[in-house]
Amino acid sequence: MNGMEHLKRPLRAVSAIAVIAMLAMALGTSGSPGRAGAQEGSPEALPRSREQVIAQGLAIFDIEPAIWRVVEIEPAPFDDAEEVTGDVSFTLQREGTTIIRNNVTLKRARIEPGEAYFFSAEDPYLQYSLRGSPSVAWSIEYVAADADDEDAGGDVIYKTDPIEAFQPGTRDLELVRNLMLPGDVAALPSHRGPALLLGTGGAITVSARDASMEIGEGNGILLPGDAVISNTSDTNASYVVVVTGARVPDPGVEPADEEEAQATKAPVDEEEDGTPEAETEAEATEAPTATATPESTDSDGDGLSDERETELQTDPEDPDSDGDGTSDGDEVFLYGTDPNDVESTP
Numbered sequence: 001m002n003g004m005e006h007l008k009r010p011l012r013a014v015s016a017i018a019v020i021a022m023l024a025m026a027l028g029t030s031g032s033p034g035r036a037g038a039q040e041g042s043p044e045a046l047p048r049s050r051e052q053v054i055a056q057g058l059a060i061f062d063i064e065p066a067i068w069r070v071v072e073i074e075p076a077p078f079d080d081a082e083e084v085t086g087d088v089s090f091t092l093q094r095e096g097t098t099i100i101r102n103n104v105t106l107k108r109a110r111i112e113p114g115e116a117y118f119f120s121a122e123d124p125y126l127q128y129s130l131r132g133s134p135s136v137a138w139s140i141e142y143v144a145a146d147a148d149d150e151d152a153g154g155d156v157i158y159k160t161d162p163i164e165a166f167q168p169g170t171r172d173l174e175l176v177r178n179l180m181l182p183g184d185v186a187a188l189p190s191h192r193g194p195a196l197l198l199g200t201g202g203a204i205t206v207s208a209r210d211a212s213m214e215i216g217e218g219n220g221i222l223l224p225g226d227a228v229i230s231n232t233s234d235t236n237a238s239y240v241v242v243v244t245g246a247r248v249p250d251p252g253v254e255p256a257d258e259e260e261a262q263a264t265k266a267p268v269d270e271e272e273d274g275t276p277e278a279e280t281e282a283e284a285t286e287a288p289t290a291t292a293t294p295e296s297t298d299s300d301g302d303g304l305s306d307e308r309e310t311e312l313q314t315d316p317e318d319p320d321s322d323g324d325g326t327s328d329g330d331e332v333f334l335y336g337t338d339p340n341d342v343e344s345t346p
Contacts, residue, residue, distance in 0.1 A: 051178040051186060054240075057118035058248055059088040059173040061166030065145040068163075068196045068242060070220070073154035075135045081128035084153070089119045089141040090175045091127065092200070092240060096135035100127045106303075111137075116175050116240075140175070140198070140242060157218045160196060167193045172245035179238045180204060180231035188227040191243045195223045202237030205230045215239070303329020304339075314339050 073091075075081065075098045083103060091100065093111040100117050101108045103124040111117050119125055129135035139154065145162040176189050177200075188195060197206065198220040205214050206221060207228045215221060231237045297306050302319035304312070314321040314328050321328050321339050328339040338344035 050180075051176055051189065053174050054092075054114070054177045055090050055116035055118045055175040057088065057120060057173055058170050059121065059142070059244075060170050061088075061142065061168075061244075063087065063142070063144050064166065065162040065164050066142055066166065067145050067147070068160045068220075068222075069141045069143050069147065069149075069152065069156060070158040070198060070218070071139045071141065071152045071154040072157050073137050073139055075127045075129045075137060077131050078126075078128040081126050083124050083126050085122060085124045086119065087121045087142050088173060089139055090116050090242070091119065092116045092138040092140060092175070094136045094138055096133050097130050098127055098135045098137055099130065100125060114177065116177075118173070118175070140196070140240075158198065158220050160220070160222050163194060163222070167244050167247075169247045170249070172248055174243045174245060176241045176243055177238065178229070178241075179236065180229070181236055182231055182234050185228060185230045188223055188229065189241055189243050191241075191245065193224070193244045195244070196242040197221055197223055197227075197229070198240050198242075200238045200240055202231070202235050203233055204237045204239055205232055300328075302327040304332060312339065 072094075078099075091098065091111065093113050093115050095113060097110060097112050098117075099108055099110055102120075103126055109117050127137075138157070139152075141152075149156045171192075174189075178186055180186065180202075188197070197215065199215040199217050201217055203214050203216045205212055206223070207230065208223075208226065213221070229239065298304065299306055299316050300319040304314065304316075306316040309316040309328065312328075312332070319327045319329075322342040322344075324342045324345050326337070326345060331337045331339040331344075
């Protein structure tokens with residue numbers, strides 16, 4: 001763990017079962033997805049404090065029943081990082097810095113504490129820490145209700161109850177973060193289907209009608225309807241909400257036609273449509289390797305196409321043109337060093 005003491009936290013469940021039951025009844029839990037809408041005098045009229053969307057993507061929920069599972073992970077340095085492929089999820093950075101690379105597009109993102117990244121279904125990703133800098137993050141995953149926690153890749157700190165049905169079709173999925181000062185009050189963001197609220201710092205109070213309960217760091221609750229979040233303590237608090245939003249139909253396809261097609265097509269098509277980068281073009285669903293684009297040839301497999309190697313004057317037949325122990329592709333894409341200069345090393 002790179003010299004950093006790691007506190008093992010047990011799986012947290014919302015305490016006080018009677019309080020949960022009262023809150024669920026007050027929130028109108030019915031087991032069927034719905035939409036929280038604004039009404040006169042509803043929480044929608046409350047201020048939203050410092051609420052902001054920190055990650056967003058498109059998702060198709062093709063596993064039912066399913067759960068949201070929160071796993072604390074410690075991304076390894078690049079040389080030890082392993083490629084992962086899964087369903088839709090978010091990575092929420094807690095400590096240090098994580099670099100995330102989509103191994104289809106080779107595009108990368110750098111996230112720091114309070115920032116997040118959306119993972120598309122079925123795309124292979126690499127997430128790693130900076131060399132010599134420990135990193136801690138939470139993975140908020142959409143997984144089957146019976147998913148094996150031994151395969152989570154970290155410490156499972158929270159799991160929701162099984163959700164029998166999610167909203168159909170391609171949906172806008174957002175991770176919304178809010179920082180609350182003492183005395184702040186905010187409404188739960190508008191959503192379709194159950195929203196996952198997860199405490200990320202301090203303690204907040206979630207209220208609906210005559211029921212309320214406190215949510216601490218690493219704990220959460222599914223909220224099918226309107227709710228009010230408040231910070232009644234004398235210290236700052238924060239939380240995130242996983243929000244399922246509006247349907248995003250394919251261009252030229254009526255929503256009703258899309259829903260019918262979604263219900264009848266094969267599961268493999270559903271998985272392919274769940275990848276935002278591959279919604280309409282059949283060729284876009286053919287995942288290229290992490291080291292070459294579909295239109296290019298990479299003779300030495302170093303991550304640089306032969307055409308690009310010609311531009312850089314590197315050897316297209318040698319993955320390490322300058323012989324410094326780092327491949328040409330890694331020097332260009334990861335470290336920004338010169339693949340032709342043996343003295344230019346990471």
